[in-house]
Amino acid sequence: xxxxxxxFTRQIFLMKLHLKFDFNAICRKVxxxxxxxxxxxxxxxxxxxxxxxxxxSADRLESFxxxxxxxxxxxxxxxxxxxxxxxxxxxxxxVFNNETATNLKASAYLSDTLGHSYGYLSNLFSEVTYTxxxxxxxxxxxxxxxxxxxxxxxNLTEIAFKLNYSSVAxxxxxxxxxxxxxxxxxxRIITKxxxxx
Amino acid sequence: MHEDYINIILADDxxxxxLFFCDAFDELKITTRVKTFNDGVYxxxxxxxxxxxxxxxxxxxxxxxxxxxxxxLKEIKKNDKFKDIAIAIYSTSASxxxxxxxxxxxxxxxxxxxxxxxxxKKVLEEVxxxxxxxxxxxxxxxxxxxxx
Numbered sequence: 001x002x003x004x005x006x007x008f009t010r011q012i013f014l015m016k017l018h019l020k021f022d023f024n025a026i027c028r029k030v031x032x033x034x035x036x037x038x039x040x041x042x043x044x045x046x047x048x049x050x051x052x053x054x055x056x057s058a059d060r061l062e063s064f065x066x067x068x069x070x071x072x073x074x075x076x077x078x079x080x081x082x083x084x085x086x087x088x089x090x091x092x093x094x095v096f097n098n099e100t101a102t103n104l105k106a107s108a109y110l111s112d113t114l115g116h117s118y119g120y121l122s123n124l125f126s127e128v129t130y131t132x133x134x135x136x137x138x139x140x141x142x143x144x145x146x147x148x149x150x151x152x153x154x155n156l157t158e159i160a161f162k163l164n165y166s167s168v169a170x171x172x173x174x175x176x177x178x179x180x181x182x183x184x185x186x187x188r189i190i191t192k193x194x195x196x197x
Numbered sequence: 198m199h200e201d202y203i204n205i206i207l208a209d210d211x212x213x214x215x216l217f218f219c220d221a222f223d224e225l226k227i228t229t230r231v232k233t234f235n236d237g238v239y240x241x242x243x244x245x246x247x248x249x250x251x252x253x254x255x256x257x258x259x260x261x262x263x264x265x266x267x268x269x270l271k272e273i274k275k276n277d278k279f280k281d282i283a284i285a286i287y288s289t290s291a292s293x294x295x296x297x298x299x300x301x302x303x304x305x306x307x308x309x310x311x312x313x314x315x316x317x318k319k320v321l322e323e324v325x326x327x328x329x330x331x332x333x334x335x336x337x338x339x340x341x342x343x344x345x
Binding site: 053054055088092129130131136139143146147150179180181185186188189190192193196 | 226227250281297300301302303307325326327329330333334336337339340342343344345
Protein backbone atom coordinates (compact mmCIF):
# COMPACT_ATOMS: atom_id res chain seq x y z
CA UNK A 1 0.00 0.00 0.00
CA UNK A 2 1.28 3.45 -0.90
CA UNK A 3 0.73 6.58 0.96
CA UNK A 4 1.39 9.48 -1.35
CA UNK A 5 2.20 12.69 0.29
CA UNK A 6 1.68 15.86 -1.68
CA UNK A 7 5.39 16.36 -2.01
CA PHE A 8 5.70 13.29 -4.22
CA THR A 9 2.53 13.64 -6.21
CA ARG A 10 4.18 15.45 -9.04
CA GLN A 11 6.85 12.86 -9.30
CA ILE A 12 4.29 10.09 -9.53
CA PHE A 13 2.61 11.74 -12.49
CA LEU A 14 5.87 11.68 -14.33
CA MET A 15 6.45 8.04 -13.71
CA LYS A 16 6.04 5.57 -16.46
CA LEU A 17 3.94 2.53 -15.78
CA HIS A 18 4.91 -0.76 -17.24
CA LEU A 19 1.96 -3.05 -17.63
CA LYS A 20 1.71 -6.71 -18.24
CA PHE A 21 -1.44 -8.10 -19.83
CA ASP A 22 -3.06 -11.45 -19.74
CA PHE A 23 -5.15 -11.21 -22.89
CA ASN A 24 -6.95 -14.43 -22.24
CA ALA A 25 -8.08 -13.26 -18.83
CA ILE A 26 -9.12 -9.86 -20.17
CA CYS A 27 -11.25 -11.37 -22.92
CA ARG A 28 -12.86 -13.76 -20.49
CA LYS A 29 -13.64 -10.93 -18.12
CA VAL A 30 -15.12 -8.73 -20.86
CA UNK A 31 -17.17 -11.60 -22.20
CA UNK A 32 -18.38 -12.59 -18.78
CA UNK A 33 -19.41 -9.05 -17.94
CA UNK A 34 -21.18 -8.51 -21.24
CA UNK A 35 -22.99 -11.83 -21.02
CA UNK A 36 -24.14 -10.96 -17.52
CA UNK A 37 -25.20 -7.52 -18.64
CA UNK A 38 -27.37 -9.15 -21.29
CA UNK A 39 -28.71 -11.68 -18.81
CA UNK A 40 -27.47 -14.56 -20.89
CA UNK A 41 -26.97 -17.82 -19.01
CA UNK A 42 -23.64 -19.08 -20.20
CA UNK A 43 -20.46 -20.96 -19.59
CA UNK A 44 -17.15 -19.79 -20.99
CA UNK A 45 -15.49 -22.94 -22.20
CA UNK A 46 -12.12 -21.78 -23.32
CA UNK A 47 -10.48 -19.23 -25.47
CA UNK A 48 -12.97 -18.01 -28.05
CA UNK A 49 -15.77 -20.34 -27.10
CA UNK A 50 -18.87 -19.69 -25.09
CA UNK A 51 -21.60 -22.17 -24.43
CA UNK A 52 -25.07 -20.68 -24.15
CA UNK A 53 -27.23 -22.35 -21.54
CA UNK A 54 -30.43 -20.92 -22.93
CA UNK A 55 -31.95 -20.18 -26.30
CA UNK A 56 -31.32 -16.70 -27.62
CA SER A 57 -33.72 -14.93 -29.90
CA ALA A 58 -32.21 -13.36 -32.99
CA ASP A 59 -32.85 -9.92 -31.49
CA ARG A 60 -31.00 -10.63 -28.28
CA LEU A 61 -28.14 -12.21 -30.16
CA GLU A 62 -27.87 -9.21 -32.40
CA SER A 63 -27.86 -6.73 -29.55
CA PHE A 64 -25.23 -8.82 -27.76
CA UNK A 65 -23.18 -9.08 -30.93
CA UNK A 66 -23.36 -5.30 -31.43
CA UNK A 67 -22.18 -4.69 -27.90
CA UNK A 68 -19.18 -6.94 -28.42
CA UNK A 69 -18.14 -5.03 -31.54
CA UNK A 70 -17.16 -2.16 -29.28
CA UNK A 71 -14.36 -4.40 -28.05
CA UNK A 72 -13.58 -5.68 -31.54
CA UNK A 73 -14.96 -9.04 -30.56
CA UNK A 74 -16.86 -10.67 -33.37
CA UNK A 75 -19.16 -13.66 -33.32
CA UNK A 76 -17.91 -15.98 -36.02
CA UNK A 77 -20.66 -17.73 -37.86
CA UNK A 78 -19.95 -20.88 -39.64
CA UNK A 79 -19.88 -20.45 -43.44
CA UNK A 80 -21.73 -23.71 -43.90
CA UNK A 81 -24.54 -22.58 -41.62
CA UNK A 82 -24.86 -19.41 -43.64
CA UNK A 83 -25.29 -21.32 -46.90
CA UNK A 84 -27.76 -23.70 -45.27
CA UNK A 85 -29.75 -20.72 -44.07
CA UNK A 86 -29.80 -19.39 -47.63
CA UNK A 87 -31.09 -22.74 -48.90
CA UNK A 88 -33.84 -22.65 -46.29
CA UNK A 89 -34.77 -19.06 -47.09
CA UNK A 90 -34.93 -19.85 -50.79
CA UNK A 91 -37.17 -22.86 -50.20
CA UNK A 92 -39.46 -21.01 -47.82
CA UNK A 93 -39.76 -18.18 -50.29
CA UNK A 94 -40.45 -20.66 -53.07
CA VAL A 95 -43.20 -22.43 -51.12
CA PHE A 96 -44.85 -19.38 -49.62
CA ASN A 97 -44.48 -16.80 -52.35
CA ASN A 98 -43.89 -18.49 -55.63
CA GLU A 99 -46.82 -20.79 -55.81
CA THR A 100 -46.11 -22.17 -59.23
CA ALA A 101 -42.77 -23.69 -58.28
CA THR A 102 -42.97 -27.46 -58.07
CA ASN A 103 -40.83 -30.06 -56.38
CA LEU A 104 -39.36 -30.99 -59.69
CA LYS A 105 -38.00 -27.55 -60.38
CA ALA A 106 -36.72 -27.05 -56.85
CA SER A 107 -33.30 -28.57 -57.51
CA ALA A 108 -32.67 -26.44 -60.57
CA TYR A 109 -34.04 -23.35 -58.90
CA LEU A 110 -31.81 -23.80 -55.84
CA SER A 111 -28.61 -24.39 -57.78
CA ASP A 112 -29.36 -21.45 -60.09
CA THR A 113 -30.15 -19.10 -57.24
CA LEU A 114 -27.27 -20.09 -54.98
CA GLY A 115 -24.60 -20.83 -57.57
CA HIS A 116 -23.66 -24.31 -56.38
CA SER A 117 -24.44 -27.72 -57.81
CA TYR A 118 -27.53 -29.36 -56.37
CA GLY A 119 -25.46 -32.34 -55.22
CA TYR A 120 -23.24 -30.09 -53.14
CA LEU A 121 -26.18 -28.20 -51.63
CA SER A 122 -28.04 -31.39 -50.91
CA ASN A 123 -25.12 -33.06 -49.11
CA LEU A 124 -24.34 -29.97 -47.12
CA PHE A 125 -27.97 -29.56 -46.13
CA SER A 126 -28.30 -33.13 -44.87
CA GLU A 127 -25.05 -32.84 -42.97
CA VAL A 128 -26.06 -29.71 -41.08
CA THR A 129 -29.82 -30.02 -40.59
CA TYR A 130 -30.41 -33.75 -40.03
CA THR A 131 -32.94 -33.74 -42.82
CA UNK A 132 -32.92 -33.65 -46.62
CA UNK A 133 -33.84 -30.77 -48.89
CA UNK A 134 -36.75 -32.83 -50.26
CA UNK A 135 -38.02 -33.41 -46.75
CA UNK A 136 -37.61 -29.80 -45.82
CA UNK A 137 -39.69 -28.74 -48.83
CA UNK A 138 -42.44 -31.13 -47.76
CA UNK A 139 -42.34 -29.83 -44.19
CA UNK A 140 -42.65 -26.26 -45.44
CA UNK A 141 -45.52 -27.14 -47.76
CA UNK A 142 -47.38 -28.89 -44.95
CA UNK A 143 -46.76 -25.90 -42.68
CA UNK A 144 -48.20 -23.63 -45.32
CA UNK A 145 -51.15 -25.96 -45.72
CA UNK A 146 -51.78 -25.76 -41.96
CA UNK A 147 -51.73 -22.00 -42.10
CA UNK A 148 -54.13 -21.91 -45.01
CA UNK A 149 -56.52 -24.33 -43.28
CA UNK A 150 -56.52 -22.40 -40.02
CA UNK A 151 -56.16 -18.79 -41.01
CA UNK A 152 -57.65 -18.53 -44.45
CA UNK A 153 -60.24 -21.23 -44.09
CA UNK A 154 -59.41 -22.71 -47.48
CA ASN A 155 -60.51 -26.25 -48.17
CA LEU A 156 -58.07 -28.94 -49.21
CA THR A 157 -59.01 -28.78 -52.87
CA GLU A 158 -58.21 -25.09 -53.02
CA ILE A 159 -54.94 -25.62 -51.16
CA ALA A 160 -53.87 -28.52 -53.38
CA PHE A 161 -54.42 -26.30 -56.41
CA LYS A 162 -52.63 -23.35 -54.86
CA LEU A 163 -49.58 -25.44 -53.92
CA ASN A 164 -49.53 -27.23 -57.25
CA TYR A 165 -50.25 -30.73 -56.00
CA SER A 166 -51.31 -33.17 -58.68
CA SER A 167 -54.38 -34.12 -56.65
CA VAL A 168 -56.15 -33.52 -53.34
CA ALA A 169 -55.43 -37.12 -52.41
CA UNK A 170 -51.71 -36.52 -52.83
CA UNK A 171 -51.75 -33.52 -50.52
CA UNK A 172 -53.97 -35.31 -48.03
CA UNK A 173 -51.66 -38.35 -47.95
CA UNK A 174 -48.58 -36.21 -47.59
CA UNK A 175 -50.20 -34.31 -44.74
CA UNK A 176 -51.07 -37.55 -42.96
CA UNK A 177 -47.61 -39.02 -43.55
CA UNK A 178 -45.87 -35.94 -42.25
CA UNK A 179 -47.98 -35.18 -39.19
CA UNK A 180 -49.63 -38.52 -38.41
CA UNK A 181 -53.07 -36.93 -38.43
CA UNK A 182 -55.53 -36.05 -41.16
CA UNK A 183 -56.09 -32.45 -42.26
CA UNK A 184 -59.62 -32.51 -40.85
CA UNK A 185 -58.46 -33.84 -37.47
CA UNK A 186 -55.85 -31.10 -37.45
CA UNK A 187 -58.48 -28.46 -38.10
CA ARG A 188 -60.77 -29.90 -35.42
CA ILE A 189 -58.00 -30.00 -32.78
CA ILE A 190 -56.78 -26.46 -33.41
CA THR A 191 -60.33 -25.08 -33.39
CA LYS A 192 -61.13 -26.80 -30.10
CA UNK A 193 -57.83 -25.70 -28.62
CA UNK A 194 -58.62 -22.10 -29.48
CA UNK A 195 -62.06 -22.36 -27.93
CA UNK A 196 -60.43 -23.66 -24.77
CA UNK A 197 -58.13 -20.67 -24.43
CA MET B 198 -25.60 -20.40 -33.66
CA HIS B 199 -27.11 -23.71 -32.67
CA GLU B 200 -26.50 -25.57 -29.48
CA ASP B 201 -24.76 -28.77 -30.32
CA TYR B 202 -27.05 -31.00 -28.34
CA ILE B 203 -30.74 -31.29 -27.59
CA ASN B 204 -32.09 -31.46 -24.08
CA ILE B 205 -34.62 -34.19 -23.52
CA ILE B 206 -36.60 -35.04 -20.41
CA LEU B 207 -38.75 -38.11 -19.84
CA ALA B 208 -41.14 -38.58 -16.95
CA ASP B 209 -42.16 -42.22 -16.71
CA ASP B 210 -42.67 -44.52 -13.72
CA UNK B 211 -41.68 -47.66 -15.61
CA UNK B 212 -38.00 -48.37 -15.14
CA UNK B 213 -37.64 -50.52 -18.26
CA UNK B 214 -39.25 -47.86 -20.41
CA UNK B 215 -36.87 -45.24 -19.05
CA LEU B 216 -33.91 -47.48 -19.80
CA PHE B 217 -34.96 -48.26 -23.38
CA PHE B 218 -35.64 -44.61 -23.94
CA CYS B 219 -32.15 -43.56 -22.86
CA ASP B 220 -30.51 -46.35 -24.85
CA ALA B 221 -32.41 -45.35 -27.96
CA PHE B 222 -31.18 -41.77 -27.72
CA ASP B 223 -27.61 -42.95 -27.19
CA GLU B 224 -27.72 -44.55 -30.60
CA LEU B 225 -29.09 -41.59 -32.55
CA LYS B 226 -26.97 -39.37 -34.79
CA ILE B 227 -28.24 -36.24 -33.10
CA THR B 228 -26.53 -35.59 -29.80
CA THR B 229 -28.94 -35.37 -26.93
CA ARG B 230 -28.84 -35.04 -23.20
CA VAL B 231 -31.50 -37.14 -21.59
CA LYS B 232 -32.78 -36.69 -18.05
CA THR B 233 -35.47 -38.86 -16.55
CA PHE B 234 -37.87 -38.58 -13.65
CA ASN B 235 -39.90 -41.31 -11.96
CA ASP B 236 -43.12 -39.37 -11.65
CA GLY B 237 -44.86 -36.07 -12.24
CA VAL B 238 -44.05 -34.64 -8.83
CA TYR B 239 -40.30 -35.05 -9.30
CA UNK B 240 -40.63 -33.62 -12.80
CA UNK B 241 -42.55 -30.52 -11.79
CA UNK B 242 -40.24 -29.92 -8.82
CA UNK B 243 -37.33 -29.91 -11.22
CA UNK B 244 -38.99 -27.68 -13.81
CA UNK B 245 -40.09 -25.19 -11.17
CA UNK B 246 -36.65 -24.98 -9.57
CA UNK B 247 -34.80 -21.80 -10.33
CA UNK B 248 -31.68 -23.33 -11.83
CA UNK B 249 -33.43 -25.90 -14.00
CA UNK B 250 -32.48 -26.20 -17.65
CA UNK B 251 -35.65 -26.51 -19.70
CA UNK B 252 -35.77 -29.39 -22.14
CA UNK B 253 -36.33 -28.86 -25.85
CA UNK B 254 -38.72 -31.78 -25.74
CA UNK B 255 -40.51 -33.16 -22.71
CA UNK B 256 -41.85 -36.71 -22.93
CA UNK B 257 -44.74 -37.43 -20.56
CA UNK B 258 -46.09 -40.83 -19.68
CA UNK B 259 -49.83 -40.49 -19.06
CA UNK B 260 -50.19 -42.94 -16.19
CA UNK B 261 -47.86 -42.11 -13.34
CA UNK B 262 -48.40 -42.29 -9.58
CA UNK B 263 -48.72 -39.10 -7.50
CA UNK B 264 -49.06 -36.79 -10.50
CA UNK B 265 -50.18 -37.99 -13.93
CA UNK B 266 -48.93 -36.83 -17.30
CA UNK B 267 -52.21 -35.01 -17.88
CA UNK B 268 -51.82 -33.01 -14.68
CA UNK B 269 -48.26 -32.11 -15.65
CA LEU B 270 -49.44 -31.07 -19.09
CA LYS B 271 -52.09 -28.80 -17.56
CA GLU B 272 -49.61 -27.17 -15.20
CA ILE B 273 -47.03 -26.67 -17.91
CA LYS B 274 -49.51 -25.14 -20.32
CA LYS B 275 -50.71 -22.74 -17.65
CA ASN B 276 -47.26 -21.29 -17.10
CA ASP B 277 -45.88 -19.03 -19.77
CA LYS B 278 -42.27 -19.66 -18.88
CA PHE B 279 -42.60 -23.17 -20.32
CA LYS B 280 -43.96 -22.05 -23.66
CA ASP B 281 -40.86 -23.05 -25.65
CA ILE B 282 -40.95 -26.66 -24.50
CA ALA B 283 -42.37 -29.10 -27.02
CA ILE B 284 -44.54 -31.64 -25.23
CA ALA B 285 -44.67 -35.24 -26.31
CA ILE B 286 -47.15 -37.66 -24.78
CA TYR B 287 -45.49 -41.05 -24.50
CA SER B 288 -48.10 -43.61 -23.69
CA THR B 289 -49.18 -47.21 -24.06
CA SER B 290 -52.67 -46.00 -24.85
CA ALA B 291 -53.66 -45.33 -28.41
CA SER B 292 -57.27 -44.43 -27.83
CA UNK B 293 -58.42 -41.76 -30.24
CA UNK B 294 -60.03 -40.01 -27.31
CA UNK B 295 -56.77 -39.73 -25.33
CA UNK B 296 -54.92 -38.59 -28.40
CA UNK B 297 -57.31 -35.85 -29.37
CA UNK B 298 -57.79 -34.72 -25.77
CA UNK B 299 -54.06 -34.27 -25.12
CA UNK B 300 -53.59 -32.45 -28.42
CA UNK B 301 -56.39 -30.07 -27.54
CA UNK B 302 -54.83 -29.54 -24.11
CA UNK B 303 -51.67 -28.39 -25.83
CA UNK B 304 -49.50 -31.44 -26.45
CA UNK B 305 -47.47 -31.26 -29.66
CA UNK B 306 -46.63 -34.89 -30.15
CA UNK B 307 -48.38 -38.14 -29.34
CA UNK B 308 -46.36 -41.33 -29.38
CA UNK B 309 -47.73 -44.75 -28.75
CA UNK B 310 -44.89 -46.61 -27.05
CA UNK B 311 -43.47 -48.98 -29.65
CA UNK B 312 -43.06 -52.65 -28.78
CA UNK B 313 -39.57 -53.08 -30.13
CA UNK B 314 -36.36 -51.16 -29.77
CA UNK B 315 -35.79 -50.60 -33.48
CA UNK B 316 -39.15 -48.87 -33.93
CA UNK B 317 -38.55 -46.84 -30.79
CA LYS B 318 -35.29 -45.52 -32.20
CA LYS B 319 -36.93 -44.67 -35.49
CA VAL B 320 -39.82 -42.89 -33.79
CA LEU B 321 -37.62 -40.88 -31.45
CA GLU B 322 -35.35 -39.87 -34.29
CA GLU B 323 -38.34 -38.60 -36.23
CA VAL B 324 -39.59 -36.62 -33.25
CA UNK B 325 -36.24 -35.00 -32.64
CA UNK B 326 -35.72 -34.21 -36.31
CA UNK B 327 -39.11 -32.59 -36.81
CA UNK B 328 -38.84 -30.71 -33.54
CA UNK B 329 -35.45 -29.49 -34.65
CA UNK B 330 -37.06 -28.08 -37.79
CA UNK B 331 -39.58 -26.16 -35.72
CA UNK B 332 -36.90 -24.98 -33.38
CA UNK B 333 -34.38 -23.85 -35.98
CA UNK B 334 -36.73 -22.51 -38.62
CA UNK B 335 -39.09 -20.43 -36.58
CA UNK B 336 -42.11 -22.46 -37.62
CA UNK B 337 -45.34 -21.72 -35.80
CA UNK B 338 -45.32 -24.00 -32.79
CA UNK B 339 -49.06 -23.60 -32.28
CA UNK B 340 -49.48 -25.67 -35.41
CA UNK B 341 -47.02 -28.35 -34.36
CA UNK B 342 -48.94 -31.60 -34.11
CA UNK B 343 -47.33 -34.94 -34.71
CA UNK B 344 -48.71 -38.39 -34.09
CA UNK B 345 -46.54 -41.47 -34.34
